Amino acid sequence: MRTALILGFVVLTGTCGEISLTHAMKRVGEVREFSPAAIWRVLLRSFREVWLWIAVGLMAVSFYAFLTMLSWYPVSFVVPATSLAYVAGALGAKFLLGERLSAGRWAGVVFISFGVALAWIDLPTLQHLRNLYGVSRDLIFVVALAPLVFYLFGACAAWRFFRNSRARAANEAGDFTPPVSILKPLRGLDRGAYENFASFCRQEYPRYEILFAVSGEEDPAVPVVRRLVRDFPGIPIRLLVDPERKGTNDKVGKLCLLAQEAGNPLLVITDSDVRVAPDYLRKVAAIFRDPQVGAVTALYRAIDAPSFGAVMDTMGSLSFSGSALVARALEGLKFTMGSTIAITREGLAEIGGFAPLLDMHSDDYELGRRIAQKGYRVELAPDPVDMEFPSESLGDYLRHELRWLIGLRHVRRGGHFGLLMTQGIAWAAAAAVLAPSLRASAAWIFAYLIIRLVSGYVIGVWGLGDPVVRRRLWLLPLHDLFWFVLWLASFGVNRIEWRGLVFTLEKGRMIPVASRPEGA
Amino acid sequence: MEPIVSSSRELKAKTYIVLFLMMTLGSVGNTILDKGMKGLGPIDFSTRAAIWQGAFHTFTSGTIWVGICCMLLFMVCHMLVLSWADYSFVMLFSAITYALVPLLGYLWLREYVPFTRRIGIVLIVFGVFLVSRTPPRTTPSMPDGSSS
Numbered sequence: 275m276r277t278a279l280i281l282g283f284v285v286l287t288g289t290c291g292e293i294s295l296t297h298a299m300k301r302v303g304e305v306r307e308f309s310p311a312a313i314w315r316v317l318l319r320s321f322r323e324v325w326l327w328i329a330v331g332l333m334a335v336s337f338y339a340f341l342t343m344l345s346w347y348p349v350s351f352v353v354p355a356t357s358l359a360y361v362a363g364a365l366g367a368k369f370l371l372g373e374r375l376s377a378g379r380w381a382g383v384v385f386i387s388f389g390v391a392l393a394w395i396d397l398p399t400l401q402h403l404r405n406l407y408g409v410s411r412d413l414i415f416v417v418a419l420a421p422l423v424f425y426l427f428g429a430c431a432a433w434r435f436f437r438n439s440r441a442r443a444a445n446e447a448g449d450f451t452p453p454v455s456i457l458k459p460l461r462g463l464d465r466g467a468y469e470n471f472a473s474f475c476r477q478e479y480p481r482y483e484i485l486f487a488v489s490g491e492e493d494p495a496v497p498v499v500r501r502l503v504r505d506f507p508g509i510p511i512r513l514l515v516d517p518e519r520k521g522t523n524d525k526v527g528k529l530c531l532l533a534q535e536a537g538n539p540l541l542v543i544t545d546s547d548v549r550v551a552p553d554y555l556r557k558v559a560a561i562f563r564d565p566q567v568g569a570v571t572a573l574y575r576a577i578d579a580p581s582f583g584a585v586m587d588t589m590g591s592l593s594f595s596g597s598a599l600v601a602r603a604l605e606g607l608k609f610t611m612g613s614t615i616a617i618t619r620e621g622l623a624e625i626g627g628f629a630p631l632l633d634m635h636s637d638d639y640e641l642g643r644r645i646a647q648k649g650y651r652v653e654l655a656p657d658p659v660d661m662e663f664p665s666e667s668l669g670d671y672l673r674h675e676l677r678w679l680i681g682l683r684h685v686r687r688g689g690h691f692g693l694l695m696t697q698g699i700a701w702a703a704a705a706a707v708l709a710p711s712l713r714a715s716a717a718w719i720f721a722y723l724i725i726r727l728v729s730g731y732v733i734g735v736w737g738l739g740d741p742v743v744r745r746r747l748w749l750l751p752l753h754d755l756f757w758f759v760l761w762l763a764s765f766g767v768n769r770i771e772w773r774g775l776v777f778t779l780e781k782g783r784m785i786p787v788a789s790r791p792e793g794a
Numbered sequence: 795m796e797p798i799v800s801s802s803r804e805l806k807a808k809t810y811i812v813l814f815l816m817m818t819l820g821s822v823g824n825t826i827l828d829k830g831m832k833g834l835g836p837i838d839f840s841t842r843a844a845i846w847q848g849a850f851h852t853f854t855s856g857t858i859w860v861g862i863c864c865m866l867l868f869m870v871c872h873m874l875v876l877s878w879a880d881y882s883f884v885m886l887f888s889a890i891t892y893a894l895v896p897l898l899g900y901l902w903l904r905e906y907v908p909f910t911r912r913i914g915i916v917l918i919v920f921g922v923f924l925v926s927r928t929p930p931r932t933t934p935s936m937p938d939g940s941s942s
Contacts, residue, residue, distance in 0.1 A: 295873065296881040300933070304878040308808075313870065320873060353892075360886065367882035374932040375882055378924045383882075385921030386889045393892055393914025 278409040280346070281355050284339045289362040291332030293370055298325035300371075357390035369687055411708045418705040421698035422721060425729035428596035431603040432733040439656035443557065450563040454482040454555055455536035457543045459528035460495040461488070464547040466577070466662040467498050474544075475506040479555040483510040485536055487528035490517050495546070521632025522777065522784040529628045529637075541622065543615040549577065549660040558616050561653050568621045568650020569642055571607065572614035573598065573658040575740035583671035584663040588742040589753035590675060591661070592734040597696065598654075599733070607652040610642030613659050617645065624648050633783045635681040635770070643685075658738045672760060677772065679764035684779040693761055698722050699754040726750060802929070809879050809930040816871035817891050823864030830857035879930040886925040893918040 302320045305313070320326050340356070364383045367373040375383075456474055464470065474484055486499045499513045514535060520527035533541060540559060544550075561570045573595045576588040601607060615638060622628070625644040631637045642652050664670075683690040702722035706715040730750045734743030768778050769787065777784040834851050838844035852858055875884055893915040900907045907915075 292881060292885065296876045299873055299877040302877055305874050313874065316874070316877070317870065360889065363885045364882050367880060367885075371881055372933055373880045373882050376928050376932075379882060379886065379928045382886050382921040382925035382928075385917045385924065386886055389914045389917030389919075389921055390889060390892045391914070392917060393896060393911045395910060395914075 277405060278413065280339060280343050281358070284336055284343055284356055285359045285362050287332050287339065288336035288356075288359055289366050291329045291336055292363060293366045294325045294329035294332060296367075296371060298323040298329060301325065353390065353394040355391075357387045360387045360390070369691055414701075414708055415705055417695075418701035418718065420695045421701050422725045424600065424696050425596070425698060425725050427603070428600050429729040429732040431599040432596065432737040435599055435602070435654065436737040439654075443656045450560050451480050451556065452540045452559060452562065453538035454479065454540045454542055454559060455532075455538040456482060456484045456555075457529060457532040457536060457541055458484065458486045458546060459525045459532065459543075460486055460493065460499075460546050461524065463494045463498065464662055465580070465664055466549070467495065467546065468501065470547060470549045470662055471498065471502050472505070473549045473551075473554075475502060475509045475511070476552050477550075477555045478552045479559070481538070482555060483512070483536070483538060485512050485514065485532050487514045487516060487532050489515075489519075489524070489528075491515060522786060523632055523634060523637055526628050526631045526634070526637045530632070533622065533628055539619050541617050541619065543617075544659070545612045545661075547662045547664070548574070548613055549662060551657065554655075554657070554659065557657060558614065558655050561655070562616070562618065564651075566651050567653050568617070568645040568648065569610050569652045570614065570616040570655055571610035571642060571652060572655040573738060574611070574613040574661045575658045575734075575738040576742040577660045577662050579663060579742040579746070580665040581667065583666035583668045585742060585746050585749060586668065586671045586753050586756060587663050587666065588740065588746070589750050590671075590757070592730060592738070592740065592743050592750070593753065593757065595658075595738060596729065596733045602654060606646070607654065608643055608646040609639045610645075610652060612638040613661065614655060615641055616655075617641070621645055621648070621650060633785075634685075635772075635777075635779055635784050636685050639682075639685060658740075672756065673771070675757070676760050676764060676767070677770045679760055680767055680770055680779060683764055690764070697754070697758045697761065698726055699751055700758045723751060726754070805878065805930055809875060809883075812871050812875040813884065813887055816868055816875060817888055817894070819864050819868040819871060820888075821891055821894065823861050823868055826857060826864060827861035830855050830861055833857060880932055883925060883928065883930045887922055889918055890922045893922075 298320060301323055302316060305316050307313075343356075360383050364375060364380070368375050458471070458474075471484075471486075486495070488495055488499075496513065496515075499511070503511045503513070512535070514528075514531055516528065516531050518527070520530060529543065540562065542555065542558060558570050558572070561567055574591055576584070576591070579585040579588050598607065598611070601609075625641070625648060628637075628641075630644075631640055634640045646652050666674075679690065699722065702718050705718040709715040709718060727747060727750060730743065730747050734740045734747065770777050770779060770784070772784070776787045778787055779785070831852075834848075834855060838848060872884070896907055896911055897915060
């Protein structure tokens with residue numbers, strides 16, 4: 275254990291020091307002149323960078339730890355072992371400095387790490403390596419517990435949230451009813467579109483309007499909205515047609531127009547495949563009684579699953595709900611979901627309206643993040659909304675989940691990397707492979723299955739009341755397997771295909787591939 | 795103001811020149827410090843006076859100061875190259891010193907190089923060759939650091 279600790283310390287402090295130094299020098303700027311006076315000026319500027327001094331401190335600590343390691347072990351062990359710093363450095367460069375590591379550079383990392391290790395290793399060192407393997411195995415066993423703890427914590431967070439929200443809903447009269455504008459940006463028709471839209475016309479709410487937006491009269495959603503206007507004459511429903519494309523994210527372009535036309539102080543935006551209960555608006559609006567609340571979002575559940583891809587999608591929404599509830603319990607929600615985004619006009623104005631999100635991929639996530647950054651709370655509606663998942667193939671499901679993961683990596687690198695600790699099936703498999711006996715291997719797999727399914731039941735069946743999860747909960751481990759593979763794949767891909775167009779993502783912004791300048 | 799950006803060729807040239815200087819200064823500095831410290835003999839830590847005496851001998855040795863100067867210049871080169879090149883590029887490229895030291899030992903001093911070390915050298919050289927085929931910078935350039 276001592277070996278692993280000192281080695282980890284040397285590698286981490288050294289790598290963090292080098293990364294801090296790089297960050298400091300990048301802030302100083304590219305050096306183009308090499309006269310002594312110019313170099314002296316650059317050095318003076320770098321001395322004013324706090325990151326430089328953090329780097330010096332970290333590298334000094336790392337060097338001292340390295341000397342300590344040398345006093346304990348022969349150099350033929352220390353040098354090969356610390357070649358791990360190349361791997362740590364490459365990961366740090368990618369995730370902290372935003373460098374793009376091509377396949378060639380990753381191959382270089384592998385060859386150089388093994389090369390340095392081989393160039394300095396000797397026979398007595400092999401015994402140390404055997405010990406190191408034992409320590410690594412122990413560490414993997416410890417880390418493999420993290421996803422299981424995460425699942426249990428998710429179940430506890432769900433238990434607490436749904437129990438409290440149900441008790442509150444039973445006691446609250448819901449008499450805080452500011453006028454609401456429901457905004458519906460549309461493109462094409464989802465399954466059950468009429469019923470989805472009609473559920474918003476059946477709200478038990480004193481004053482609200484519904485605004486739909488499409489890009490053109492030829493959109494198949496137009497006749498459905500016109501039928502809605504005929505069927506619900508008592509509800510102010512408007513259909514806006516705007517062919518102008520304001521940014522790469524067409525949905526946000528429509529939201530800009532809808533927000534401009536909306537006449538009420540509270541805006542409620544929902545995806546077109548969402549269906550709600552008659553008390554939905556009353557419950558969402560009631561949360562805004564607290565002036566500290568800046569936005570309200572909602573969990574979601576499937577109405578049914580017409581295909582295997584839709585079943586996997588449902589399992590995905592169950593997992594996401596678990597993560598959202600854990601995030602809420604730990605630090606409060608810092609994002610919103612497309613299933614519901616309720617926001618006041620004042621709050622929207624404070625974040626600059628929808629316009630800054632025109633090119634963003636994860637607009638729903640970004641909107642909540644920006645509201646939270648302004649010091650407001652983002653709250654969850656007490657009830658989930660219903661979602662009409664499309665009849666998609668497994669390939670469709672995998673593609674859009676991969677797109678979502680790539681989007682997450684671009685807006686929240688730490689959160690995306692942190693998903694490593696939620697990959698229960700991968701860690702359980704690793705622990706089972708390394709376990710000293712067949713019985714211990716079986717125990718790891720059994721523990722994963724039991725805890726995962728119990729957690730899934732509490733969140734999906736008891737909490738969300740999802741009928742698909744109730745019937746197909748046993749498919750949750752299969753979803754976890756797909757999810758792990760997609761998560762790995764999302765590290766190497768920056769291109770996404772969205773509604774027939776290809777984009778690259780840069781800091782969460784979608785850039786159409788065709789419009790990129792040559793050589794960029 | 796638009797950042798002033800080096801052309802790809804200019805960037806590669808200055809990166810390789812400064813990296814070469816950095817690796818030379820680092821290797822020479824380490825060797826001189828090694829020679830200087832060995833010349834002083836083992837430092838006695840048994841009494842406080844002995845430690846002071848050891849420190850005095852260390853910092854009055856011309857060889858040690860030449861070594862320290864080399865290491866300071868090494869650090870300056872390291873900082874300069876990091877102002878434009880990727881950390882992942884510089885870190886991996888400078889690994890060539892791990893291959894150069896035993897290689898020079900074999901060529902000049904006829905030291906014995908075991909088989910595993912020879913394989914290691916080949917892997918390092920090949921790894922550095924792969925890295926050298928990637929662009930030294932993959933992040934946007936910041937404004938000119940030497941012009942202000």
